[in-house]
Amino acid sequence: MRLGVLDVGSNTVHLLVVDAHRGGHPTPMTSEKNALRLAEHLEPDGSLGGPGADALVRVVEQARAAATDASCDDLLAFATSALRDATNSAAVLARVREQTGVALEVLPGEDEARYTFLAVRRWFGWSAGRLTVLDIGGGSLELASGRDEHPSTAASLPLGAGRLTRDFFEADPPTRAEIAVLREKIDADLAAVADRFLGAGAPDLAVGTSKTFRSLARLTGAVPYSAGPRAHRELTHAALRQLVSFVSRMSSEDIAELEGVSPGRSRQLAAGAIVAEAAMRALKIDTLQICPWALREGVILRRLDTLDGSAQTDRSAHDSPRELGGLTPFGARCTG
Numbered sequence: 367m368r369l370g371v372l373d374v375g376s377n378t379v380h381l382l383v384v385d386a387h388r389g390g391h392p393t394p395m396t397s398e399k400n401a402l403r404l405a406e407h408l409e410p411d412g413s414l415g416g417p418g419a420d421a422l423v424r425v426v427e428q429a430r431a432a433a434t435d436a437s438c439d440d441l442l443a444f445a446t447s448a449l450r451d452a453t454n455s456a457a458v459l460a461r462v463r464e465q466t467g468v469a470l471e472v473l474p475g476e477d478e479a480r481y482t483f484l485a486v487r488r489w490f491g492w493s494a495g496r497l498t499v500l501d502i503g504g505g506s507l508e509l510a511s512g513r514d515e516h517p518s519t520a521a522s523l524p525l526g527a528g529r530l531t532r533d534f535f536e537a538d539p540p541t542r543a544e545i546a547v548l549r550e551k552i553d554a555d556l557a558a559v560a561d562r563f564l565g566a567g568a569p570d571l572a573v574g575t576s577k578t579f580r581s582l583a584r585l586t587g588a589v590p591y592s593a594g595p596r597a598h599r600e601l602t603h604a605a606l607r608q609l610v611s612f613v614s615r616m617s618s619e620d621i622a623e624l625e626g627v628s629p630g631r632s633r634q635l636a637a638g639a640i641v642a643e644a645a646m647r648a649l650k651i652d653t654l655q656i657c658p659w660a661l662r663e664g665v666i667l668r669r670l671d672t673l674d675g676s677a678q679t680d681r682s683a684h685d686s687p688r689e690l691g692g693l694t695p696f697g698a699r700c701t702g
Contacts, residue, residue, distance in 0.1 A: 370433035374445040376405040376504030404448040412453040447505025475522020479508035481664030495570030502578040504528035527638030575660040578638040584626030595658035
């Protein structure tokens with residue numbers, strides 16, 4: 367079947383179309399991105415402002431039309447940190463559905479971590495042993511760890527690269543005082559969950575996913591994207607520490623000139639590097655392998671798993687019953 371996955375994130379709205387079947391490898395067919403920067407449209411009271419909601423409706427409608435043109439059998443549409451945080455998210459979601467026919471599902475942060483973990487597990491396989499997975503987005507940091515297809519421990523923290531840049535950095539490049547305050551905030555937030563992850567056991571493989579980690583790995587010497595998704599890429603803590611010292615002294619304009627950095631994300635790279643370094647330090651991780659699959663692929667894989675109804679009961683609910691419940695289900699997503 368042909369699946370469309372619409373990911374409404376804090377920075378971009380991304381439509382990924384794949385051909386897939388249960389037990390098979392999802393084959394990407396088309397990919398479209400729109401730099402909506404939804405988080406920047408949040409008002410001081412936490413609501414998504416009118417211009418931001420208008421822009422969201424337009425972009426979702428465009429994505430719906432593109433999915434239709436691509437002959438998608440199903441459209442899985444979800445939103446993450448920006449809409450999760452918006453105080454008027456229910457009203458915005460209702461408007462999107464009324465005007466576009468697309469029912470956006472707001473994923474809890476913990477579910478983001480779990481879907482991403484599933485994608486990483488499928489990419490590396492059972493031979494990877496116990497996995498610890500880190501994912502830095504625009505609004506949040508997701509962490510997950512476990513031996514199975516679903517993690518036994520998962521967490522989401524408000525430590526996204528975009529959010530921290532907006533909240534803590536006024537100068538460009540940031541001042542030493544701004545960086546010091548940010549480090550203190552990150553370390554305090556990570557301390558609240560690090561013991562839980564460390565107590566679960568040391569990972570056999572630690573993995574970083576998504577754009578921030580890919581950019582950081584590229585800047586520390588990993589092969590470029592043109593080498594293909596299966597090329598080995600890694601990020602070491604030692605190299606990352608050096609990179610943090612380097613990029614935290616650079617303006618966003620200069621960072622944008624570096625190979626592997628998207629101009630639209632250059633402003634938040636320093637904060638992303640600081641979060642990544644702090645997370646690796648808190649979890650005692652020396653090296654991260656970079657995985658090309660992340661949240662969108664996890665959503666696709668989960669959908670394929672349930673096609674014949676055999677996986678309707680979420681096994682992750684049994685991994686850690688006092689901490690993790692069932693995953694957010696995707697029901698009817700597109701009408702009209």
